[in-house]
Amino acid sequence: MPDPYLDIRELRTLLDGGQCSASELVEAHFARIEHINPRLGCYLRLHEQAARDAAADADARIAQGERSPLLGIPIAHKDIFCTKGELTTCGSKILEHWRAPYDATIVERLAQAGVVVLGKSNMDEFAMGSSNENSAYGPVANPWDESRVPGGSSGGSAAAVAAGLAAAATATDTGGSIRQPASLCGVTGIRPTYGRVSRFGMIAFASSLDQAGVIARSAYDVALMLRAMAGFDTRDSTSNERGVEDLDDLIANDGALSSANLRIGLPREYMDALKSAGYAATLDAARCELESLGMRFEDVSLPSTFAAIPAYYVLACSEASSNLSRFDGVRYGHRGEDAESLEEVYRSSRSEGFGAEVKRRILTGTYCLSYGYYDAYYKKAMRVRRVIRDEFARAFESVDVLLTPSTPGIAFKRGELAGDHIAMYQQDCFTTPAALAGQPCLSMPCGFDGGLPLGAQLIGPHFSDARLLGVAHAFQQATDHHRQRPAL
Amino acid sequence: MKTHWETVIGLEVHVQLNTASKLFSGAATEFGASPNRQACGIDLGLPGVLPVLNADALKKALRFGIAIDAEIPEYSTFDRKNYLYPDLPKGYQTSQFEHPVVGTGRIVVETEEGTSLPVRITRAHLEEDAGKSIHDAYPGLTALDFNRSGMPLLEIVTEPDMRSPAQAAACFRHIHRLVTHLRICDGNLSQGSMRCDANISLRPAGQDTLGERAELKNINSFRFLEQALEYEVGRQRRLLESGETVKRETRQFDHVSGTTKAMRGKELSDDYRYFPCPDLLPVHVDAHLLAEVRRDMPELPDAKAERLMREHEVSADDAARLTSDPDMVDWLDAALQAMSDDAPDGLGQALSKLLLGQVRASLNRTQIDMASCPVTPTQGAMLALRNLDGTLSSAGLRDLFRVIWDAGDASLNVDALIEEQGLAQVRDTSALAELVQSVIDANPKQVEQYRQGQTRLLGFFVGQVMRASKGSADPKQVSEMLREVLGE
Numbered sequence: 001m002p003d004p005y006l007d008i009r010e011l012r013t014l015l016d017g018g019q020c021s022a023s024e025l026v027e028a029h030f031a032r033i034e035h036i037n038p039r040l041g042c043y044l045r046l047h048e049q050a051a052r053d054a055a056a057d058a059d060a061r062i063a064q065g066e067r068s069p070l071l072g073i074p075i076a077h078k079d080i081f082c083t084k085g086e087l088t089t090c091g092s093k094i095l096e097h098w099r100a101p102y103d104a105t106i107v108e109r110l111a112q113a114g115v116v117v118l119g120k121s122n123m124d125e126f127a128m129g130s131s132n133e134n135s136a137y138g139p140v141a142n143p144w145d146e147s148r149v150p151g152g153s154s155g156g157s158a159a160a161v162a163a164g165l166a167a168a169a170t171a172t173d174t175g176g177s178i179r180q181p182a183s184l185c186g187v188t189g190i191r192p193t194y195g196r197v198s199r200f201g202m203i204a205f206a207s208s209l210d211q212a213g214v215i216a217r218s219a220y221d222v223a224l225m226l227r228a229m230a231g232f233d234t235r236d237s238t239s240n241e242r243g244v245e246d247l248d249d250l251i252a253n254d255g256a257l258s259s260a261n262l263r264i265g266l267p268r269e270y271m272d273a274l275k276s277a278g279y280a281a282t283l284d285a286a287r288c289e290l291e292s293l294g295m296r297f298e299d300v301s302l303p304s305t306f307a308a309i310p311a312y313y314v315l316a317c318s319e320a321s322s323n324l325s326r327f328d329g330v331r332y333g334h335r336g337e338d339a340e341s342l343e344e345v346y347r348s349s350r351s352e353g354f355g356a357e358v359k360r361r362i363l364t365g366t367y368c369l370s371y372g373y374y375d376a377y378y379k380k381a382m383r384v385r386r387v388i389r390d391e392f393a394r395a396f397e398s399v400d401v402l403l404t405p406s407t408p409g410i411a412f413k414r415g416e417l418a419g420d421h422i423a424m425y426q427q428d429c430f431t432t433p434a435a436l437a438g439q440p441c442l443s444m445p446c447g448f449d450g451g452l453p454l455g456a457q458l459i460g461p462h463f464s465d466a467r468l469l470g471v472a473h474a475f476q477q478a479t480d481h482h483r484q485r486p487a488l
Numbered sequence: 489m490k491t492h493w494e495t496v497i498g499l500e501v502h503v504q505l506n507t508a509s510k511l512f513s514g515a516a517t518e519f520g521a522s523p524n525r526q527a528c529g530i531d532l533g534l535p536g537v538l539p540v541l542n543a544d545a546l547k548k549a550l551r552f553g554i555a556i557d558a559e560i561p562e563y564s565t566f567d568r569k570n571y572l573y574p575d576l577p578k579g580y581q582t583s584q585f586e587h588p589v590v591g592t593g594r595i596v597v598e599t600e601e602g603t604s605l606p607v608r609i610t611r612a613h614l615e616e617d618a619g620k621s622i623h624d625a626y627p628g629l630t631a632l633d634f635n636r637s638g639m640p641l642l643e644i645v646t647e648p649d650m651r652s653p654a655q656a657a658a659c660f661r662h663i664h665r666l667v668t669h670l671r672i673c674d675g676n677l678s679q680g681s682m683r684c685d686a687n688i689s690l691r692p693a694g695q696d697t698l699g700e701r702a703e704l705k706n707i708n709s710f711r712f713l714e715q716a717l718e719y720e721v722g723r724q725r726r727l728l729e730s731g732e733t734v735k736r737e738t739r740q741f742d743h744v745s746g747t748t749k750a751m752r753g754k755e756l757s758d759d760y761r762y763f764p765c766p767d768l769l770p771v772h773v774d775a776h777l778l779a780e781v782r783r784d785m786p787e788l789p790d791a792k793a794e795r796l797m798r799e800h801e802v803s804a805d806d807a808a809r810l811t812s813d814p815d816m817v818d819w820l821d822a823a824l825q826a827m828s829d830d831a832p833d834g835l836g837q838a839l840s841k842l843l844l845g846q847v848r849a850s851l852n853r854t855q856i857d858m859a860s861c862p863v864t865p866t867q868g869a870m871l872a873l874r875n876l877d878g879t880l881s882s883a884g885l886r887d888l889f890r891v892i893w894d895a896g897d898a899s900l901n902v903d904a905l906i907e908e909q910g911l912a913q914v915r916d917t918s919a920l921a922e923l924v925q926s927v928i929d930a931n932p933k934q935v936e937q938y939r940q941g942q943t944r945l946l947g948f949f950v951g952q953v954m955r956a957s958k959g960s961a962d963p964k965q966v967s968e969m970l971r972e973v974l975g976e
Contacts, residue, residue, distance in 0.1 A: 207766035326533040331532060346572060
């Protein structure tokens with residue numbers, strides 16, 4: 001069995017060199033998943049037959065001399081993405097038996113790139129959560145410490161990559177759902193510029209914030225995956241028409257940036273808010289490393305950073321209250337039994353189908369949009385959003401990239417924040433500002449605290465995704481934090 | 489002193505745009521498909537789907553805006569109107585609330601009394617239609633048909649500028665004529681292509697502020713609109729005169745009893761929690777797009793009527809009646825076009841008589857639209873031409889028209905038919921003289937009476953000659969000859 005922690009480029013060498021077939025790779029992954037997944041809960045479902053078929057197809061194509069970066073690479077899809085003919089639950093009871101009749105755009109694109117989909121990964125229900133404790137199908141454990149959370153909402157994707165159960169996994173980020181679990185699980189995850197990756201077929205939580213991305217073992221692997229996923233999609237009106245030449249260039253350059261003399265900003269507000277001394281020391285070490293690679297640092301200020309959390313929760317909940325109205329028990333999904341009236345159909349279907357956090361956010365959002373409250377909440381939050389966007393724009397006049405912590409600290413214990421919603425929402429304090437502004441941002445492993453991984457966040461101007469990946473790649477060439485493995 | 493009440497009416501006209509596909513999806517829009525065969529995942533509100541604006545619907549809305557000389561904002565936006573109902577798949581209707589595609593404009597309505605009534609248009613906006621709930625198909629169950637879900641509607645809102653039910657009906661008619669001429673709506677009221685809501689209130693004459701209003705919903709006929717409003721005027725006047733108040737409510741017209749009844753209370757106005765739809769970007773209407781819409785602008789009905797009067801000496805009344813159906817004017821234009829080389833004076837007039845006479849009667853008799861008129865413009869033009877040049881009597885024209893209508897064969901040639909059926913008028917004076925003489929010989933008693941002064945008997949002789957000629961004689965010529973012979 002090949003090493004389950006090989007990255008995509010290493011797997012490519014094995015596959016193209018004939019040392020290992022895609023089929024063997026799939027079997028090895030299934031064996032490891034069978035062994036480890038019961039403890040971690042990363043996968044909700046495996047697509048065993050489809051994966052074997054895809055692997056056989058990849059093997060045939062490789063044998064015929066086809067060379068393609070992702071051909072035969074085993075990945076997982078977050079269960080928020082529609083996969084044709086397969087269950088797509090979004091971590092919710094309300095979609096327990098729902099089979100999507102179509103593929104999400106990114107599912108389609110990755111299939112065209114030749115990936116092998118092992119199965120669907122666990123997540124917080126409707127991507128609402130920062131600990132993966134809100135999944136209707138059970139929590140996910142952090143591979144570094146099974147008593148701790150992997151983060152959320154893409155907890156299954158991050159943990160699967162960290163545990164060697166997939167080479168990469170798709171993920172989504174509304175307020176931090178890629179970067180926070182990537183940070184807590186010691187893997188690399190990007191939230192691309194809003195509009196860079198199609199949202200078609202990705203079940204909506206908060207449309208103006210939802211962004212599909214990817215989690216993998218290295219920045220270079222992330223670039224390979226993102227290259228296949230990104231680009232304009234006529235089926236998503238908010239997708240951007242810009243091409244993917246920047247990612248092509250990065251990949252063609254072997255991950256190397258064309259310019260090493262980047263100016264990196266350290267936002268004062270983020271650093272001041274970081275309470276963990278260990279984390280601060282780790283970030284400082286990362287900064288020294290980047291300096292030694294030729295990057296220059298300077299302090300910047302983003303004064304409205306901490307208005308982001310309330311604004312984010314108002315906007316995300318408002319949009320969610322509307323987006324989740326379609327789950328009414330009428331056409332598909334869970335329907336409450338024995339309902340005597342229309343209102344009872346709604347009440348029982350939604351009461352039984354949705355979990356507590358989803359209900360909390362629907363209620364919050366409905367309230368924020370209500371007559372008489374709209375201006376005080378939604379409109380004000382939109383103003384905050386504009387201010388935050390403007391502050392980022394101003395910061396990027398003087399620096400090329402921002403370096404910040406990804407999370408307040410290491411992974412917390414399962415149940416530790418249960419009941420303390422505000423503390424839970426504070427998990428996103430470093431990730432929501434960039435989400436509100438639509439900036440590209442990533443989290444990369446930058447060290448450990450008490451044996452648990454920590455991430456550094458890079459934030460860039462709109463459409464600087466390749467630059468962020470280039471910085472992360474340079475950092476990973478010089479360090480081995482991303483090469484560390486949990487003891488499983 | 490008895491109060492004189494002034495009636496104040498404003499309309500909201502829902503115009504179904506005749507686009508090939510729906511407002512936000514590629515599903516077909518044809519009328520009459522079996523239930524749920526024209527509803528795709530987007531129309532059904534499946535998880536993960538996204539809307540994409542139909543460019544044709546936008547252009548058609550703009551065409552209306554240009555026609556009423558409206559302000560066209562550079563940007564318009566879509567909003568979500570949130571409410572739960574089983575035939576509303578997403579739990580919200582995508583509409584335009586704050587920034588409609590068409591701003592303020594103006595139309596001038598010709599009233600029945602022949603005066604011109606300016607009516608201000610508040611706005612016109614694009615929105616999607618809901619599906620249909622069918623309560624009487626299965627006992628105890630409600631059936632849902634989503635074919636109508638996502639159909640593109642242009643909602644045209646007027647200011648309360650009408651002062652009588654007749655004026656309101658004239659306004660509805662005017663808008664019907666306008667949108668059908670603009671070719672943005674098929675105008676088929678019975679198939680629901682246009683529906684109208686009317687807001688009506690009464691106030692003491694001379695008072696500036698409006699009285700409390702009732703809203704009459706979903707009226708799909710000009711006559712019903714007038715009837716419903718007449719009823720409302722009486723109802724509201726009775727309430728006010730007995731010292732009661734008019735309740736703000738939505739009322740439904742029952743055309744069987746000719747009365748209106750309350751649907752649901754609107755004392756607490758529904759809270760639709762409008763907010764900007766995050767799945768759709770603002771619509772940008774630039775000079776290029778406007779120029780394109782202007783270029784494709786069809787001739788407006790008033791201009792058409794004016795042209796018919798000026799160029800073809802059609803009377804004002806006939807011009808107004810002809811332009812109530814754009815297909816009639818098109819048919820007339822095509823007929824004149826076909827005869828362009830040898831169109832005699834009066835052909836336009838003759839054709840308009842034919843259209844408003846036989847064509848319209850036949851359309852009514854066979855219940856078909858002008859668009860599918862079985863007599864081609866060329867055939868119509870030839871019929872009118874042969875009548876004008878005396879070849880075909882009016883009776884012959886009528887018979888031959890019926891023959892061609894029933895055959896529905898575009899290849900039938902009018903001259904060949906005249907020849908074949910011997911319908912050419914007997915213009916040969918000697919042959920006619922023989923007929924005249926034989927009639928005189930056969931009726932000596934009537935001849936005697938005529939010569940004694942009972943000249944009314946001329947009609948009797950003309951009738952006899954016409955019958956003898958099997959209708960092929962020219963009655964004018966016959967009566968001249970009779971007068972000559974009898975006067976001897």
